[in-house]
Amino acid sequence: MRIPENHPRAESLRIRERLVECLRRGIVVEQGLIAHGRGEAFDYLLGERTTIYAREAIRASVAMMLLADNPVISVNGNVACLCAGDVVRLASLINARIEVNLFYRSYEREKAIEMLLKEHGASMVYGVGDRASMSIPELMSERRRVDRDGIYSADVVLVPLEDGDRTEALVRMGKKVVAVDLNPLSRTAKSATITIVDNITRAMPLMVETAKWLKDEPRDRLNEILRSFSNARNLEASLAVIRGSVDDMYVEREREGREGGR
Amino acid sequence: MRIPENHPRAESLRIRERLVECLRRGIVVEQGLIAHGRGEAFDYLLGERTTIYAREAIRASVAMMLLADNPVISVNGNVACLCAGDVVRLASLINARIEVNLFYRSYEREKAIEMLLKEHGASMVYGVGDRASMSIPELMSERRRVDRDGIYSADVVLVPLEDGDRTEALVRMGKKVVAVDLNPLSRTAKSATITIVDNITRAMPLMVETAKWLKDEPRDRLNEILRSFSNARNLEASLAVIRGSVDDMYVEREREGREGGR
Numbered sequence: 001m002r003i004p005e006n007h008p009r010a011e012s013l014r015i016r017e018r019l020v021e022c023l024r025r026g027i028v029v030e031q032g033l034i035a036h037g038r039g040e041a042f043d044y045l046l047g048e049r050t051t052i053y054a055r056e057a058i059r060a061s062v063a064m065m066l067l068a069d070n071p072v073i074s075v076n077g078n079v080a081c082l083c084a085g086d087v088v089r090l091a092s093l094i095n096a097r098i099e100v101n102l103f104y105r106s107y108e109r110e111k112a113i114e115m116l117l118k119e120h121g122a123s124m125v126y127g128v129g130d131r132a133s134m135s136i137p138e139l140m141s142e143r144r145r146v147d148r149d150g151i152y153s154a155d156v157v158l159v160p161l162e163d164g165d166r167t168e169a170l171v172r173m174g175k176k177v178v179a180v181d182l183n184p185l186s187r188t189a190k191s192a193t194i195t196i197v198d199n200i201t202r203a204m205p206l207m208v209e210t211a212k213w214l215k216d217e218p219r220d221r222l223n224e225i226l227r228s229f230s231n232a233r234n235l236e237a238s239l240a241v242i243r244g245s246v247d248d249m250y251v252e253r254e255r256e257g258r259e260g261g262r
Numbered sequence: 263m264r265i266p267e268n269h270p271r272a273e274s275l276r277i278r279e280r281l282v283e284c285l286r287r288g289i290v291v292e293q294g295l296i297a298h299g300r301g302e303a304f305d306y307l308l309g310e311r312t313t314i315y316a317r318e319a320i321r322a323s324v325a326m327m328l329l330a331d332n333p334v335i336s337v338n339g340n341v342a343c344l345c346a347g348d349v350v351r352l353a354s355l356i357n358a359r360i361e362v363n364l365f366y367r368s369y370e371r372e373k374a375i376e377m378l379l380k381e382h383g384a385s386m387v388y389g390v391g392d393r394a395s396m397s398i399p400e401l402m403s404e405r406r407r408v409d410r411d412g413i414y415s416a417d418v419v420l421v422p423l424e425d426g427d428r429t430e431a432l433v434r435m436g437k438k439v440v441a442v443d444l445n446p447l448s449r450t451a452k453s454a455t456i457t458i459v460d461n462i463t464r465a466m467p468l469m470v471e472t473a474k475w476l477k478d479e480p481r482d483r484l485n486e487i488l489r490s491f492s493n494a495r496n497l498e499a500s501l502a503v504i505r506g507s508v509d510d511m512y513v514e515r516e517r518e519g520r521e522g523g524r
Contacts (some may be wrong), residue, residue: 019292019296030281030282030295031282033292034278034281037295037300037301039299040300041303041304042303185515236516243512246505250498253501
């Protein structure tokens, strides 16, 4: 379907089309489309824009990843589909490894995602096939299988679009976790070390830009950025944005109702 | 994937699985999965339950359909997948015709949906193939094609899960439209004659029950139910529920932050 340029939701519709295309190519699974729709609704309540709180969380995340010994970016189908290029660029700027980690695991899908990442310039992709020989304790899904040289030995893991179980398990393993989640109330959002409440299609390019200007900063400065960040306060602020937008919609609705409602 | 019975979101996960299955069977399209995810998020904010306001809207809708001369239930892929049985039961109780109407139209999909409805006991399904020979003015998508003996000549149309353009077009044609939409702020919700802000998997069985106890009521009584209903006020009340739930979550988040936040 062709989407008119001036459609009010053109960008959002283009992203949908891209996911549908990725489903057909075996990169995304059906459940990924439903999860995306869920995110869309929260994005709508956020005003479909990156808040200053998301910017703060992005800055702190990039500082944390630059300070890490073994940072890893965990990639699932939706992330690969929507941000493969930015994942590769970010990994290169912050010296992170890239690992494919899927809830609905299949070798074909792992290979398809690996190929997509390589098309975007990744030289090495972890977690594919037999490489994923280690397990995250207490996790039952196929997602517990991780790469010994990737997530298993990482100190900081960026998990855009993660589920709550896995985020909690990674934190219990002593890892610092950065999550990107549009729902500030999700278990993922609450259990991550740093939660970026934003759409990954906006957050990932911003992370790349932020990495460019933070990568040569002294460690003291990065530590300072990190110390001044509170994830609990940041989540509260993001939730306040959603609350404010629902309030505004309510007031507008009330006014419309008074003016001419049935 | 097997879903444990005691999973907190078991019902929601089962519905997802059913939609994925319907996609594979050609009843649902990929875009339907994304739309479902969007609805899920609003349902989560509603507390995943049918509010008293949804019940009021259901009662008024059923009264309006019972008073109609030619009520029609419009069925798309998601509706067929999730509520084929209830659609057939409701149609039989209120003497409504059932019409297949798809945004992404294909003859194969129309036939698959027709067959599913017939498996659930429908004797006649409108809008399939050449039957859909009339057009809804001003609509550009394939969804404008309607059946002369179905939607085209209907006075009341129940359109669960409809888009804004089409709802507005039907209203402009002078039809009364009942929509089921989890987002009380959508164009569909605002332009429908009656909007049921609820999950169709809860609303449709309730409509069937309501039809059972309203179908023998005198017309005066049905008219009275309809007169006492205001869609603008009802939408405002549903939005207030969402607002209240976001407020509650915010207060809880604030408290958690004070008690032990990072």
